[in-house]
Amino acid sequence: MTQTSPDALLTVQALTKRFGGLVALDQLELEMYRGEIIGLIGPNGSGKTTFFNVITGLYGADGGNVRFGGADITRSTPQAVYHAGISRTFQRSRLSLPLSIFDNIMIGNHKRLSQGVWFNIMRRGAFRAEFAASFEEARALVEVFDAPLADRMLEPVGGLPMIDRRRIEICRALISRPKLLLLDEPSAGMTHDETKQLMDDILEIRDRIQELSIVIVEHEMGVIERITDRCIVLNFGRKIADGTFAMIAADKQVQEAYLGLQ
Amino acid sequence: MTGKSKTSVASILPGAVTLVLATVYLIVLLRVENQATILALLGVGIAAVVMANWLGWFASVGQSFGEREGPLGLLAVGLAVVVAGYFHGDHFVLLLLCTVLLYTLATLGLNLQFGFAGVLNFAGASFFGIGAYTAAVLNEHTSIPHLFVLLIGGGMAALIGSLLLLPVLRTRGHYAAVVTIAFALLFKTFLEVNDLLGGPQGLQVKSMVLFGWSFNNNIEIGSLELSFYFAYFIASVLLLVGAFILVRRLERSWIGLNLDALRLDETAAQCFGLNIVRWKVTAFLLGNFLIGVAGTLQGFVTGFVQPNSYTFADSLIFVSILLLGGIGNPWGVAVATIIVVIVPEKLQVIQEYRFLLFSSLVIMVLLFRPDGLLPRSVRNYFPGWRP
Incomplete structure (x- = not known):
């Protein structure tokens, strides 16, 4: 009905x-x-x-x-x-603590990244271009939440306070649009x-x-x-x-x- | 505003100095025969490392390795050749160096499986043995070029390893480990009762021939005579360099990220589209391939394969190298292999007790330095790149 x-x-x-x-x-x-x-x-x-x-x-x-x-x-x-x-965050934050902020956000970007083995290992020039573009995008997204955090993209998430972890978790969910x-x-x-x-x-x-x-x-x-x-x-x-x-x-x-x- | 890479890249010097000092130390250690001197030398080595760590020197060494890995890797290869060149006529030392290189290569495969994808493999020595037996059998019964035999050996290890895929994928953690332990035990028994593969006595492996050149003849350059192991040494170096680059590139790509993501949190990884099975299978097979290639060349090097060389205990050696060196860090794996392979060979007194010694060493490391001697650092996709 x-x-x-x-x-x-x-x-x-x-x-x-x-x-x-x-x-x-x-x-x-x-x-x-x-x-x-x-x-x-x-x-x-x-x-x-x-x-x-x-x-x-x-x-x-x-x-x-x-x-x-x-x-x-x-x-x-x-x-x-x-x-x-559809993407989500979790009640108990489920970030990968030993990985960097950038890595965590890229986990959420899975569907927009090239996943071919050959591409990833042998075509390093093309990979580098994709990496640089993704980095800029992730950085810009983090900047919306917290500008200082955007300068720490390669730091492990494990050392950050809860609010930053939440922000990163939301960025991870948002990066794939x-x-x-x-x-x-x-x-x-x-x-x-x-x-x-x-x-x-x-x-x-x-x-x-x-x-x-x-x-x-x-x-x-x-x-x-x-x-x-x-x-x-x-x-x-x-x-x-x-x-x-x-x-x-x-x-x-x-x-x-x-x-x-x- | 992110430039490509700023000029303030870490200096190459600390890394280079460390490599040179380590090389000199290694040469001295390999030369000395007197047991008391060796013991003293080991004490000095440990003291030096503890001291340097205490003074905080390793931070800059780590930085220079992190950012200038390419040139330092090249230097490491060069220095390895220097060590081999120094002992050019000494069969024993060159065989030892080959073993170090091939064990490192195999542990890199294990690192891919366990360090990255989180799939435990306690049958490393079995897959190593599959490579070696492949070399023996193909060499005896076919005339396949030996370069291909290396690839087939790796392929066989991956293929037979795929038998384990179903049980390994359906179980997790400790249970998957038990599956591989069972395989390791079955594999040795299988070899022992199989008359075609020589039973408990094993098989001979004929000399390697590459591009029409037999490896088992001593090499004469002018008046200089090199041990025939020198050729095997060079082959091992080349294979290891290839594997090192492969593993590093894999780690520094989206694939490395996928493997980390599924190891650290499978549920979250699933929710972001990651195909868990695809990546676990990729890591497991590729890891086994590397282990198999290493084993194949090792079969050629020793010229002889037997079930007793590929036991569960040998698999544990691979695992302890990985735990000791630092899970996920190929440099750590190399350092740990040197320790685990060379020390018991030089120090005859501990030969009997080496398993006891390794196990207590591993327990100590897990207690006091759980990430290994050289912990893995946060991923940097391009060494020296800064945002």
Whole structure:
């Protein structure tokens, strides 16, 4: 019955994921448009990260389907989802700590780099040109987030503070120019001021890339209020509210989910 | 604003001086026969290294190797030839040098597998042996040119290694290691019961002939007579240089990055489009190829292959070289091979106990310097390049 509207970027229908007897996602319905920023909120264990993992192909869905840009990606591998234009960050930052900032960002650029063995080993001149162009691009992207950081591109990530790691993780997700960015608790482990800075950065990126759609999982309601166009509230894997922040904040069910029954 | 490379490139001098000093030390060590003197010499060597490290001299050495690798590599090759030239008539020393070079080559293959892709291989000596047996068999029964025999030896190691691919790809970490251990044990038994391959007695390998020139004749240049091992030494150097360049270029490319990414976090790598199977297979096969090529030439050099030369214990030697030298750093591998191969040969007293000694050395290194004697540095795609 759900008719997907023409400019829907992501359409999720009756998406279900079970872990044994636990229903982590229960008949989830969601429609998202190009350029939209959606906040995905809900208490711990309500299925937010599971939703990301199912979308990106890390978990197989037990029912329902996911369409992205018109194509069915429900059964796609993580690789195929990335190639289709979805990239993500992780709740527990998953950077490669011994590698440099540049290397980490280039991991996210996989689909735009030449992967042939012959090219990489024997055509070093051509490789050098690709390397130099990629370096400039990565540097320019990091500069948007933090100018001093852009001068430290060859330093290992392991020595950087949490906020810089988050920035690099977002750069890694953005460098391949995805259509949809999934941010899983970008502010986890950061102070209030750092969180604010990071959100400013994200809004700036959004202004530069108008087409970019973002789904953000976040516990800080201030952040959600400030940057999202619309919010979706999950509880026990079910969608219990869908609307602007003001709407969901006034919603009785949402209040109950967060505060418990009076 | 990023220029190509600024003028302030690190000096080549610290690296060059270190190489020359190491060469002199090596020559002296190889010359001396008296056990007490050797022991004293080793003590002096260790003290010098500890001292230099304490004074912070190695930082500049590391920098000059990092940024001027090309010229320093060339110098290292030149100095290796000088060492071989100094001992030009000494079969024993030249054989030892060949062993060092070929073990380094094989460990570079292991480095590709374990150091980059994170695939443990405890059957290094088996694949080394596959190369050597290939040399023996092809030499006996066919007249394939020996240059191709080298390639076929590497190919055989990769091919037989591909038997392990399925179990290795379906298991992770320790479990994959157990698969390779099982292979190493089976391989030796297979050789021992196989009469076609000479059983426990092994096979003879006839001399190598390249471009119509037999390697097993002593070389006479005017009045100078070189050991026939000198030719094998040169062949080993050439192979090692080729492999070194290959491994370095691989590391300093998107492929090296792919391998690091899948070793460090497979899940994240998947989410950024990386085909895990493709790159693990590439690293495993290419690594085995290098190990096989090294083994093939080693078969020619020793002129003799037998199951007892390619045991699980020998595989552990390769792994300990890698752990000792610094996983991922080819220079570290070279240094560690020199230590592991030459010290027990010179110091007869420890021959019996060398496994005990290596294992305690490896444990010490893992405890106090977990990244090895010469840790791998952050990737720089072009030595000397700065943003």
